[in-house]
Amino acid sequence: MPTIRKRGQYQWEAQVRRRGYPAQSKTFTTKAEADAWANMIESEMSRGVWVSRSEAEATTLYAALIRYEEEISLSKKGxxxxxxxxxTCKATDMAKRPLATIRSADIAKLxxxxxxxxxxxxxxxxxxxxxxxxxIARKEWGMESLSNPVELVRKPQPNNARTRRIAANDESVVLPDGAESGSERGAQDGELERVVKASGSALLPSIxxxxxxxxxxxxxxxxxxxxHVDLNRRVVxxxxxxxxxxxxxxxSSRAVAVLQALKTSRDDANKDTTTGSEEKAGRVFAIRSDAVTRSFERAVVRARETYVSECRTAKLxxxxxxLTDLRFHDLRHEAASRLASIFPMHELTKITGHKDPRMLMRYYHPRAEDLAKKLA
Incomplete structure (x- = not known):
């Protein structure tokens, strides 16, 4: 039989002792809550389905996130x-609560x-x-009693698939008569040419x-x-x-030219110095992924500002x-669309790395005018 005893003026402690199981105790503010909890635990022990809740009740979501980061995340590619x-999850108010107290309604609100x-x-x-x-907490951290509240909530349907193509040239800027030829060529540059010119990074243009x-x-x-770069076979x-x-x-020929220029520059630098880590010397680009994104975003902003200034000068x-809503990943969209006009879909999957040709359709966005040219 469970034991219920009063502790102080506003607390009731419930204890359950049963042979073959560790003693369980918990404090409540009312005797009714203490009775209900004790009866539930005793019933589960009688039926042989009881599992300890102490770990899940003592571990906050914040602590679980830290442990997950140290044991799981660091071994992932991303x-x-x-x-x-x-x-971001650590910064939520919910992170302060024990895992066992988090319900699907809490996840839905978040x-x-x-x-x-x-x-x-x-x-x-x-x-x-x-x-x-x-x-992971339920399967590997000894919290078998823990349920996963995230599985019970409705998931938002992603509707932000992108169809952004890169503008090959800027036909909206036509400088007035008398403009210098150099400025005119600059005005006709496409989006990527302008981003490259606006970049303050030595590596970003090649990337x-x-x-x-x-x-x-x-x-x-x-x-x-x-x-892993074979310029003779033209394969990476x-x-x-x-x-x-x-x-x-x-x-492609242009990709070979880009890598050849980098290799020549690297070989020349190695003749002059022997410093630097072996790891960085073996990498084509000594830069982190997030740094590429930030550098690209800054270059797009500067290129847009230059473009707007030219339009004002030309009174257009x-x-x-x-040069708006342009992201680095759009380059993969653009490349897939260009290659799709050269290779059949089953060959294109070998280049882009998609296992299913249907997955490639997310990135394949041909221009309607290009398709129209193929019609008789």
Whole structure:
């Protein structure tokens, strides 16, 4: 029989002792709550389905997130991105609560709060990380009694698929008569040419051209090693990719020229100095993925400002879509669309790394005018 005793003026302690099980005790504010809890525990022990809740009741979500980051996240390829998600989850009020007290209604409220400021895909990624934290705690951290409240809530449907193509040239700026030829050529530059010119990074221009010529992901480019670059065969080998499979990427003439220039510069530098870590010497680009994104975003902003200034000088209205809402990952979209006009879909999957041709349709966005030219 459970034991219920009063502790102080406003507390009741319930104790359950049963042979073969560790003693259980918990304090409540009312005797009715103490009775209900004790009866539930005793019933579970009698039926042989009882599991300890002490670990889940003593571990806060914040502590679980820290442990998850140290034991799970750091071994993932996308550790940097997931660390950012974990940081966001740690900052929530819910992080202060024990795991056992978090219910699906709490997760639903957090989901709705996030959806006010972020796109569904972003919220979906955050919920996926939270769900994995609960699953790991239940399966590997001795919290078998813990349920996963994230599994019970409705997931937002991502509706932010992008169809952004890169403008090849800016036809909206036509300088008045008498403009210098150099300025006129600059006005006709496409988006990527302008971003490259506006970049303050020595590496970003090469990364941009390599991305749009090969359809490689940002992480694949920055982790590229010279030992995997074969300029004679015009092939780059990627031993580790996002989907876990290795693949070989063919290089266009422009991609070969970009890598050849980098190799020549590297060889010249190695003649003059022997300093530097062996790891960085073996990498084509000594830069982090997040640094590439930040550098690209800054270059786009500067390029847009220059473009708007030129339009004002020419007394023309700037194109609202030119150099706006342009992201680095759009280069992969653009590259896939360009390559799709050269290779059949089953061959294109070997270049881009998609296992299913249907997945490639997310990135394949041909221009309607290009399709129209193929019609009789």
């Amino acid at each position: 550790a940097a991105q997931e660390t950012s998600v974990l940081k 989901r709705d709060d996030w959806l006010k400021d972020y796109k569904p895909a972003t919220v979906l990624r955050r919920l996926a990380v939270l769900s994995h934290v609960f699953n 941009i051209w390599l991305a749009v010529e090969t359809a490689m992901r940002r992480g694949e480019i920055v982790s590229l090693l010279w030992v 080998h990627l031993p580790s990719t996002k989907n876990g499979d290795a693949r070989n990427v063919p290089l 209205k700037p194109d609202g879509k030119f």
